[in-house]
Amino acid sequence: MLEVDAFVAGYGRIPVLHGVSLKAGAGQMITLVGANGAGKSTLLKAIAGVLPARSGRVILEGEDVTSVPVHRRVGKGVVLVPEGRMLFGAMSVDENLTLGAYLRTGGEARREAEAERERVFELFPILARRRTQPAGTLSGGEQQMLAVGRALMSDPKVLLLDEPSLGLAPKVISEIFAVLDRLREGGLTMVLVEQDARLALKHADYGYVMRTGSVALEGSSADLLANDDVRLIYLGAWHGRE
Amino acid sequence: METSELLQLAIAGLKNGSIYALLALGFTIVYAATNVINFAQGEFYMLGGMFAVLAFTQFELPLLVSVPLAVLVVAGIGMLFETLAIRPRKDAEPMALIIITVGGSLVFASLARHAFGSDALPLPEFTAGPSFLFAGAAIERQTVWIWGIVLVTVAGLTFLYSKTRLGRAMRACMQNREAARLMGIDTARVVMISFGLAAALGAVAGVAVTPLTSTRFDIGAGIAVKGFAAAILGGLGSPLAAVAGGLLLGLIEQAVIPFSSALKDVVALGVLLAVLFLRPQGLFRRARREKM
Numbered sequence: 001m002l003e004v005d006a007f008v009a010g011y012g013r014i015p016v017l018h019g020v021s022l023k024a025g026a027g028q029m030i031t032l033v034g035a036n037g038a039g040k041s042t043l044l045k046a047i048a049g050v051l052p053a054r055s056g057r058v059i060l061e062g063e064d065v066t067s068v069p070v071h072r073r074v075g076k077g078v079v080l081v082p083e084g085r086m087l088f089g090a091m092s093v094d095e096n097l098t099l100g101a102y103l104r105t106g107g108e109a110r111r112e113a114e115a116e117r118e119r120v121f122e123l124f125p126i127l128a129r130r131r132t133q134p135a136g137t138l139s140g141g142e143q144q145m146l147a148v149g150r151a152l153m154s155d156p157k158v159l160l161l162d163e164p165s166l167g168l169a170p171k172v173i174s175e176i177f178a179v180l181d182r183l184r185e186g187g188l189t190m191v192l193v194e195q196d197a198r199l200a201l202k203h204a205d206y207g208y209v210m211r212t213g214s215v216a217l218e219g220s221s222a223d224l225l226a227n228d229d230v231r232l233i234y235l236g237a238w239h240g241r242e
Numbered sequence: 243m244e245t246s247e248l249l250q251l252a253i254a255g256l257k258n259g260s261i262y263a264l265l266a267l268g269f270t271i272v273y274a275a276t277n278v279i280n281f282a283q284g285e286f287y288m289l290g291g292m293f294a295v296l297a298f299t300q301f302e303l304p305l306l307v308s309v310p311l312a313v314l315v316v317a318g319i320g321m322l323f324e325t326l327a328i329r330p331r332k333d334a335e336p337m338a339l340i341i342i343t344v345g346g347s348l349v350f351a352s353l354a355r356h357a358f359g360s361d362a363l364p365l366p367e368f369t370a371g372p373s374f375l376f377a378g379a380a381i382e383r384q385t386v387w388i389w390g391i392v393l394v395t396v397a398g399l400t401f402l403y404s405k406t407r408l409g410r411a412m413r414a415c416m417q418n419r420e421a422a423r424l425m426g427i428d429t430a431r432v433v434m435i436s437f438g439l440a441a442a443l444g445a446v447a448g449v450a451v452t453p454l455t456s457t458r459f460d461i462g463a464g465i466a467v468k469g470f471a472a473a474i475l476g477g478l479g480s481p482l483a484a485v486a487g488g489l490l491l492g493l494i495e496q497a498v499i500p501f502s503s504a505l506k507d508v509v510a511l512g513v514l515l516a517v518l519f520l521r522p523q524g525l526f527r528r529a530r531r532e533k534m
Contacts, residue, residue: 048424074426086421088414099414102407103426154426 477524
């Protein structure tokens with residue numbers, strides 16, 4: 001479904017990613033874990049097209065989309081739920097969702113988008129109750145739900161999630177991850193960036209451990225969770241055994 | 243002073259204010275999309291009048307064809323200006339872009355001088371006839387046209403922003419351009435359309451007022467100051483605030499006239515400075531910046 005091949009990118013003259021490669025099969029949830037500044041979010045932005053490639057490729061369903069600009073990549077099904085959510089705070093929940101479906105125009109696609117909206121409300125019932133409320137007045141958890149819902153309105157083939165648990169209470173986090181599990185069961189491909197490696201690996205199929213802009217280690221989530229180095233460095237050995 | 247005189251001043255204030263309102267809308271729309279103050283805005287006003295005169299007197303088109311035609315042509319010029327002068331430098335500091343618009347305004351004015359000459363060019367009133375009388379005050383027919391045009395424009399903009407896909411995209415860009423791009427919105431196109439729309443609004447103002455004042459190649463800069471002052475008064479945020487700022491500036495100007503008519507043109511600058519010093523977020527906005 002999605003393939004990143006020897007990707008090099010950075011901000012200004014400073015390189016952040018030094019030739020990263022990864023793969024996500026259709027319906028798979030992969031996760032990028034690693035310390036702060038390892039390049040996880042940068043990689044996600046690069047996949048979304050926010051950050052241009054110096055070299056390397058991003059391939060979606062066999063098509064090279066490396067030079068496709070962000071707004072057109074959305075139309076191809078690569079949709080980012082950005083860090084910090086980036087909602088349109090002065091607009092209502094409904095309008096935010098409508099903007100998510102910006103590219104779904106014309107009779108049939110329009111009707112599909114409306115059906116999608118109902119599905120989003122079914123996944124996150126609280127949003128249905130907040131429909132007319134400005135997004136800026138929602139709680140942090142509700143905002144994250146809206147950010148995910150808005151991205152679903154774009155009809156993603158690959159959903160990119162940047163730190164969806166950031167700053168949220170454990171109860172809300174498990175609510176959101178329960179929805180992500182449902183989306184994966186529904187066949188959606190996802191790339192998850194998470195600070196909380198244990199949480200991420202518990203939900204994902206496959207993980208990439210990043211260190212200073214490259215992939216240091218990869219493997220199935222079960223293997224990584226069992227790996228001693230990963231346990232020690234990223235999961236915090238003091239959490240004990242599971 | 244008698245009531246009828248006061249009324250006459252108020253009518254003049256609301257007439258000029260309507261023109262300032264249209265200019266202020268242009269400033270506000272471009273600022274919202276780009277964070278740039280477009281000082282070429284006054285030239286669109288001048289060009290609107292010029293092209294209407296050209297179509298009407300040179301090509302002898304009917305007035306009611308010449309006017310919308312001029313507005314369309316100027317909208318096109320606005321988009322062309324954005325494409326040629328702003329977009330290539332779009333990652334520059336807003337200040338650099340503002341200087342570009344100042345340069346653009348000089349270029350427009352001097353091109354207009356070559357193309358249309360340096361004489362004042364007249365245009366007939368949209369509908370000829372005597373003024374209306376209202377409680378002892380006279381209202382020119384063209385003034386009624388101006389008010390009507392402003393009302394229709396504001397209604398149209400409100401509809402655009404609240405009900406249409408393009409309007410929603412424009413508001414999304416105002417709030418967060420990167421997020422807008424993540425929705426699939428082509429933000430470069432939105433910026434270009436914003437310039438076109440702002441230019442059209444300037445042209446509408448210029449065309450509407452030319453029958454009263456005639457037009458000349460060098461009137462752009464003066465009106466730009468007034469439109470800018472009105473936009474700042476409104477806080478460069480919502481379209482309705484821009485309109486309110488324009489009307490208010492028009493009324494303040496007239497309020498000064500009984501004391502000294504020479505002061506009228508200083509009022510806009512005075513208001514501009516006062517607002518920037520005392521209430522930089524504009525009159526209608528809470529101090530926390532929020533757009534639309």
